[in-house]
Amino acid sequence: MDQFFPEGGCVRTGEPSYRVFLFTKEVTEDVKSVNITWSTIDSTCSIELTNPREKWIITEDNLNGIWREDEKIKKEIYKRKKTFIVSEKSESTISDKDENPKASSSHSEAGTCVYDLYEGDSVISCGDPVRIYLKDPFSDYWYRGFTGYASPVTDSYDASSDYFTLTVHCEDTKRWIRATRLGWGVWGSNSSVSYATKEEAGKASIYSIWQHVAPGMSLEELVVWLITGKVPDTSIVGNMKETNTDQAIKELELRCGNFTLGKRWVIKNKKDIEDAQLFLFNECLRVQGKGSDAEDLITEEGKFVTRAGSGEYANKVDDGNLYNVDGQIHVMIPEFLTYTGKDKEGIDLKPHTMTEGIGYRDEYSSRLGIIQDWAETVEFKFYALPNGDVLLEFPQYDFRPEDYGKANDSIIKDGEVFKITNKEITGWDITEDDGGIDTLFVVGGSLEQYFKRIGDMAQLSGRIGLAAKESLTKRFGWRCRNLDAPLITSKEGCELLAEALLNRSFAEAKTMNVNCTARYEVWPGRPYLMEGRKVLGYCTSVEHTIIWGSQLKTKINLGYLRGWNKEKKAWTTIGGKLISEERRYLDYSKLYAS
């Protein structure tokens, strides 16, 4: 509720609230503080629980079946965890498929409990599912604050205050992709050498993911494959299946969690980006309904390990399938990248080709690391959403709030979504740091492909793109940087990339941190307009801090700040020229067309 005064002042009143679920049990009453950071890279959170009389710690009495009245939730979690037993069935399944005796376990674990819980252990363990919901203080809407998994868990004691605290730090749902590694190296046709050395592998027919699986995949296909194990039909895997490479196939088709394909948006115009953002906002961030309706939904949803979309809840913890993630993979890409066929304009982003020469030869790599490396190469963002889904999207550095149409102005009542107003701002810092500015950028295109196409070393200079700004060199001197871009085969493409990177290094010099009142709908990777300073920035991360009864604040970190010109329009940065009215995001079609 806002109350405006004739003098121009404004008094707003709000009622904050949150709800926290650990291991599907609501622990809100014991939560002292919540801190959530949501970014286009990794999202984290930490939950501080009061731990009076060590109510979250397993005691000797607990092991003997004695529980205090205030230990009800601990008892429920403990008893549930003790029912997770390694079954004989799962043991035999592993044995049947494992043809490599060296890899087999020397003893059976059948019948043992998945959890080791002894006296002195916290009943909350690493890997326990976590859900946090935040109520907008100024309305009856609830937002999903975080969905993920506990890791690490810290049990603290402070003698000076005689105070026990349990702090649960959390990772987002990409945890499964981060933890699962993939061998890029060689396989033999005999699966017994699947994890062997080069020498051993050399005795058999050799396949590698690098040479036989990744080529031909688009970035989107690659992300889907690395998470779901679903290899495109065009892959060589089909042929490999005809050989005796079970272990290799098994590794290729490994699922990380239980992600399924979600929405796919091909962005052609503003309407498309508006639709995409409205869906993401309504399905992934804000809980449907208001007030008690939303709370009822939260009560149900909180009982499940992760998100379940559209009211169809899956992987209920009682089904014993505790670690499956029921998230979805959403993809948002510009139309010209969706190709393909020679008769159409546009290109495929084929990460294998783009990163040729970088590595991934004979090593094991995190699946998440591979995705992020390749997404970063083309400036794509791959991040987890507050409901547990993941999103792969193109960069929107140069977008303006109005580009999102209704998603900017109609989904909340009291103002524009992508605008931080003076009645919300408690403070800001704007920093200009020229340490990372380059004034000369040299981009080298593909030597290999150049030779294939031209075959003449004498014209090598045709693959070099160079960009420099006299205005920058006069201020900052000559600061040269080189970049290899193996995919790019034209001088024009190299020059365009050089200019874009030069512009970006300049744009990154200015950052802004804004502290404001609770703003739970702020979305990283989107533009935000600061009313107080007339600047437009790209949100790199947003942080919500709630200390119950004491503090509530949102911190928005902005990069790529753009001021106003005399027509009140923000300057463009990344895609266009440094001082230009022309807006465009990084134009891959020109960059990588060959």
Add this chain to the structure above:
Amino acid sequence: MDVEKIFDYTLWNPLNPIEYSQRIPMKIWTDLSVHEGNKKQTMLELSVNPQSVAFKQVKRITSDIVRKGRVYYFWSSAPGERNLDILALTIGGVSGSILNRVANTQYQQTLSEQKISNPPEGAINIKHQKWMKLYSMTREAAYPPELNGEFNYAYIEYVSPIFPTGKTITFKGHFSNPLDFEENADRPFLINYTFEFIVHQTDPSLDTILEEASNFLLTR
């Protein structure tokens, strides 16, 4: 005058802490003090003391200064509920005389001059004993072994013309500190004391009391 009569009397008369018989009547006990295994089961009847009871309950409100004004956050236990923080009672008084004279003696003899192990019959040190018991109660453990790990709640039964419901009010909670007390040469045989009591629960609830008291006043 027994405690119930004092309660009744106080209920229908104006509060007058100066008048001996109209000071605030209270009963104080703890789970431990009335525990069956406790050989010295104690329920204090502070019929003439204490002299003051101060109610203090704050609201959980924080504020931020924003560029255009102020924002106030009301921290409710659940959306739509009240944002009241814990109720605290600050209770203060003066002990009864600790000049513990022996009855029916021809000369004055204080307790300190007597053999503690063999107090004379008819000692009138009951006020001193009550104060000692109160002090002792405020020092009890939160989780004494006698209660098998259960919290040692303290209780204050209270009646006041402020809330004319015809019923006593029982506050359940804990002492936030042992007695604060002072010995003053101006009043050598009286002890000024205060203590704070944190209320976990009120029986009947303050809402009920307020409603009943309002109804009562409307009918007068």
